[in-house]
Amino acid sequence: MTDTAPRPTLEAVAARAGVSRATVSRVVNGGDGVRDILVERVRKAVEELGYVPNQAARSLVTRRHDAIAVVVAEPETRVFADPFFALQLRGISKELTAHDNQLVLLLTEGRDDHARVGRYLAGGHVDGALVFSLHLDDPLPELIQRAGVPTVFGGRPGWSGDRRDVVYVDSDNRGGARDAVRHLAGLGRTRIAHITGALDQTSAVDRLDGYRDVMADADPRLIAEADFTPAGGERAMRELLGRCPDVDAVFAANDLTASGALRVLREAGRRVPDDVAVVGFDDMLPLAEQTDPPLTTVRQDIEEMGRLMARLLLRGLDRGTPREGAGDTRSGVVLPTTLVRRASA
Amino acid sequence: MTDTAPRPTLEAVAARAGVSRATVSRVVNGGDGVRDILVERVRKAVEELGYVPNQAARSLVTRRHDAIAVVVAEPETRVFADPFFALQLRGISKELTAHDNQLVLLLTEGRDDHARVGRYLAGGHVDGALVFSLHLDDPLPELIQRAGVPTVFGGRPGWSGDRRDVVYVDSDNRGGARDAVRHLAGLGRTRIAHITGALDQTSAVDRLDGYRDVMADADPRLIAEADFTPAGGERAMRELLGRCPDVDAVFAANDLTASGALRVLREAGRRVPDDVAVVGFDDMLPLAEQTDPPLTTVRQDIEEMGRLMARLLLRGLDRGTPREGAGDTRSGVVLPTTLVRRASA
DNA sequence: GCAGGTGGTGAGAGCGCTCTCGCGCCCGCG
DNA sequence: CGCGGGCGCGAGAGCGCTCTCACCACCTGC
Structure with a gap:
């Protein structure tokens, strides 16, 4: 861990280029209103001295920090x-x-x-x-x-x-959720459940709203609350299977939750997607590609x-x-x- | 997006507390060598004015930035x-x-x-x-x-x-790798393969070295090169199965690679861990817990x-x-x- | 009672930069 | 040939802070 050498100042560059500090400053900041000859000379001096502006000094006066x-x-x-x-x-x-x-x-x-x-x-x-x-x-x-x-x-x-x-x-959490649910409906599914995310987060609320947009008159028992975690997904999926054994599709609030649901479905002997179709949200890689079966999901450009x-x-x-x-x-x-x-x- | 109000300066605090700038500075920076009465007065003034030191000005002289x-x-x-x-x-x-x-x-x-x-x-x-x-x-x-x-x-x-x-x-990539391989050996496995990481990274090299420490006289064909990705793991596992059908254990350079290997093993009809035992590296969650079967792996405290x-x-x-x-x-x-x-x- | 501390405080000089101002120069116009 | 107006540049005043140093008590010891 070496000490940093004393860095050249504007003054030094000015001296070397034979101009004033002000001119060097102008050049360093774009060089407007300075003759090309001087710009060149200053640039050369900057180069030779390895001058780098002191950001602290600059911020002090400009009040910007970039x-x-x-x-x-x-x-x-x-x-x-x-x-x-x-x-x-x-x-x-x-x-x-x-x-x-x-x-x-x-x-x-x-x-x-x-x-x-x-x-x-x-x-x-x-x-x-x-x-x-x-x-x-x-x-x-x-x-x-x-x-x-x-x-x-x-x-x-x-x-x-x-x-x-x-x-x-x-x-577009709400729109994405709508797409997911519509996709499931388009597959001919009628008992489409939703496993929510943590409802203290707007994304979870919006996804739930999207689900409701499409499933306006759905059985409320088809909605199970979870928290975006795999464990939550497992719990919710078990609930769902107990409550509505005829469920034929699940829209999970995210991929993690979906992966939990998939596991429970497998244990329960339900085939995916034949018996129960599953859609996630996020397109979280590599997870979404590596679940069994690979997950259909809603991608967002993060x-x-x-x-x-x-x-x-x-x-x-x-x-x-x-x-x-x-x-x-x-x-x-x-x-x-x-x-x-x-x-x- | 509101503009920030003009902030009080050291000077302002000094005036309000009836002391000099220097004293305020001392108090702000710990307050050593200032009488308690003054410290208190300055603290109060700082509080009332909502004074926050200007970091740029400070850095300019101290040459530290924190x-x-x-x-x-x-x-x-x-x-x-x-x-x-x-x-x-x-x-x-x-x-x-x-x-x-x-x-x-x-x-x-x-x-x-x-x-x-x-x-x-x-x-x-x-x-x-x-x-x-x-x-x-x-x-x-x-x-x-x-x-x-x-x-x-x-x-x-x-x-x-x-x-x-x-x-x-x-x-301790090397030591961790040794533990993994020893664990496999302890399970009675004798044809222990290694799927490497990207060998332009020291971690991959070290893990390979750890494998070699234990398997000094192993069949070199038991080593397949990959790149820390699931796809690489799949490729390497296929290679391995082709080259050494009698392989009974795999130590993969990381969990991603291991997950790819697991998939290939499943496709090939090999049971894990019965036919082939698999160990990963990283303990990457949630992946490591959710592979099928859940992955034995080497955890590092990242x-x-x-x-x-x-x-x-x-x-x-x-x-x-x-x-x-x-x-x-x-x-x-x-x-x-x-x-x-x-x-x- | 006076030299010699000693601990607390303030004055002031910068840190390296930007930016306003004014000065000199050269152009064009009358 | 003289004068106003740009344009290009330099001088200098800060930005808000720290830190050295001098100063002023007051206190100790002989």
């Missing part, structure tokens, strides 16, 4: 057990990188961390925040909103209904969600490519989903 | 397809948070990004870096080392043999690896709890693994 916080509130390990989070992060990273912004990651667990995150964001260390608010009762979004930091949410926050200034990006979140935020900050998809700063952007047919339905 | 870069070089999506990365990140995040450091995430893909990362690190925006170098020929580690930023590597870098100043944290990396780096920077596990700044730290017995072996 840094965005990504806040992932996840008391449970769920987010970590699937690639969802990582993919979104990657989309975000790509977009931020393309616009020369840094990504400051804040992972929170438990209430204690909320204050810390609030303080950090209020502290003006970053220009904006991307926040994943997964739970309806999560105080974090409110807290962040209050910190006065420009924010884009990943997933519809629970309270967005009453606030038109909330910007978020979400998948990486694109991340990218879009970043783009929206940057645009709100007057960064990013101007007018690209002009005026698209609607408060909520919903990305389409697609049904991926495999063997389970 | 920020650590986490560099994840991953051209392939592999890292994103499993929770490995996320868990490690979480461990890192916990440790950094505990010491009030920020986590700047740099994801790279492809050669172009290397220069960008190098520039960023050399730019002195962060105090140190945690780098995941997964490939033997990755130029990134060298590049980073040259940038003169204190660095801890995740996973043994390929070239660490010749450089004693390289600090890294790794799992979160702890992350935490340890952060701790080592912070300690190297003279931060972190002093003397905690004194003098433990060895160049390489290897974490133990444990065999998790499930049904497949």
